[in-house]
Amino acid sequence: MNPVSTPTPTSATVGPTSAGHSTASTGEGNSKTCDEALAQAFTFLGKRWNGVILGTLTNGASGFAELRRNVTGISDSVLSERLSELQTAGLIVRAVEPGPPISVSYQLSDAGTALVPAMHALSVWAAKHFPGPGDRTP
Amino acid sequence: MNPVSTPTPTSATVGPTSAGHSTASTGEGNSKTCDEALAQAFTFLGKRWNGVILGTLTNGASGFAELRRNVTGISDSVLSERLSELQTAGLIVRAVEPGPPISVSYQLSDAGTALVPAMHALSVWAAKHFPGPGDRTP
DNA sequence: ACTGGTTGCTTCGTTTTTAGAAGCGACCGG
DNA sequence: CCGGTCGCTTCTAAAAACGAAGCAACCAGT
Numbered sequence: 001m002n003p004v005s006t007p008t009p010t011s012a013t014v015g016p017t018s019a020g021h022s023t024a025s026t027g028e029g030n031s032k033t034c035d036e037a038l039a040q041a042f043t044f045l046g047k048r049w050n051g052v053i054l055g056t057l058t059n060g061a062s063g064f065a066e067l068r069r070n071v072t073g074i075s076d077s078v079l080s081e082r083l084s085e086l087q088t089a090g091l092i093v094r095a096v097e098p099g100p101p102i103s104v105s106y107q108l109s110d111a112g113t114a115l116v117p118a119m120h121a122l123s124v125w126a127a128k129h130f131p132g133p134g135d136r137t138p
Numbered sequence: 139m140n141p142v143s144t145p146t147p148t149s150a151t152v153g154p155t156s157a158g159h160s161t162a163s164t165g166e167g168n169s170k171t172c173d174e175a176l177a178q179a180f181t182f183l184g185k186r187w188n189g190v191i192l193g194t195l196t197n198g199a200s201g202f203a204e205l206r207r208n209v210t211g212i213s214d215s216v217l218s219e220r221l222s223e224l225q226t227a228g229l230i231v232r233a234v235e236p237g238p239p240i241s242v243s244y245q246l247s248d249a250g251t252a253l254v255p256a257m258h259a260l261s262v263w264a265a266k267h268f269p270g271p272g273d274r275t276p
Numbered sequence: 277a278c279t280g281g282t283t284g285c286t287t288c289g290t291t292t293t294t295a296g297a298a299g300c301g302a303c304c305g306g
Numbered sequence: 307c308c309g310g311t312c313g314c315t316t317c318t319a320a321a322a323a324c325g326a327a328g329c330a331a332c333c334a335g336t
Contacts, residue, residue, distance in 0.1 A: 032200060033208040034193035038257060041264035042189035048294065048322095051180035055172035062170060064313050070171040075295050080314060090267075101303045104313060111267045118259035119176060125256050126179035129228075129249045186293095186323070202284050213324050218285060239332045242284060 044089060049074055049082050051119070054108065057092060058116050061107035091115070182227060187212055187220050189257070192246065195230060196254050199245035229253070 044050045049071065056062065056070050068079055083106055086092045091112040097103045108116070182188045187209065194200065194208050206217055221244055224230045229250040235241045246254070 032197040034190045037265035038193045038261040040268045041260040046189045051184045052172045055176045059170040121256035122179040123176040127175035130178045
């Protein structure tokens with residue numbers, strides 16, 4: 001399980017939550033490993049920026065530069081890489097408008113959109129347990 | 139926003155989902171940034187291994203070595219670091235049993251436990267959109 | 277007594293990932 | 307023409323993760 005490599009959707013050894021590690025759950029008796037599906041979810045969500053990018057796209061389609069501005073702190077190169085990965089994984093869709101000026105927009109795919117309720121649950125949890133950016137009283 | 143540093147719960151500049159970037163949401167008109175609470179959640183969940191560790195601990199308390207085995211693919215040093223961070227953040231609790239042999243166990247805190255439903259939602263989503271470890275048809 | 281194993285980490289060097297700046301062609305407005 | 311934006315790409319530097327070795331404490335077997 002090496003998430004360092006681009007989470008190639010083809011490999012079972014992807015992400016911090018690679019299926020590889022999940023498959024090591026032995027299956028019998030001692031079943032204290034992470035749920036495989038959850039591990040799979042964290043193939044993407046456990047990778048820096050993906051969660052925030054997807055969260056940002058819940059507001060609607062955005063272009064590269066717009067995302068760059070709205071996902072504060074992300075670099076061009078990482079954003080480009082993440083968008084490519086998320087697209088390959090089928091979580092977002094990239095649409096090109098060809099006529100001058102050419103423009104590109106990214107939006108959540110059906111799969112990405114299906115993730116929104118879970119993301120909302122995370123948001124609700126965080127709002128409760130991280131009351132303020134500087135308030136650490138979980 | 140530098141998640142590279144240990145997500146010190148005191149700082150507003152933590153994680154890929156630092157409050158710093160969320161606060162840059164400008165607040166008026168163009169509100170397409172990620173929800174601040176969600177960004178905060180990804181301070182931890184967007185960091186390699188945290189989601190899987192927390193997911194693993196939903197099965198109940200575990201020792202270090204047990205976690206090491208059950209979170210397949212994680213290294214000792216990263217596990218140690220992550221446990222420390224998650225404890226500092228109040229998501230897990232470390233309990234020491236002193237009498238020979240000394241043993242240490244980690245379990246979800248109240249805040250960590252409160253995260254379980256959201257994690258479950260993620261798991262359900264992933265099971266639907268990633269049907270199999272090697273099956274990439276979201 | 278010694279050996280080998282487990283536990284719960286720590287340390288250190290290596291590899292991978294992320295960050296950050298600069299760059300490019302296309303397009304637009306002044 | 308210039309300067310700006312867009313949508314990236316490229317390259318170097320910094321940070322994170324990896325992987326192996328190490329340590330003290332403890333236990334069981336010979």
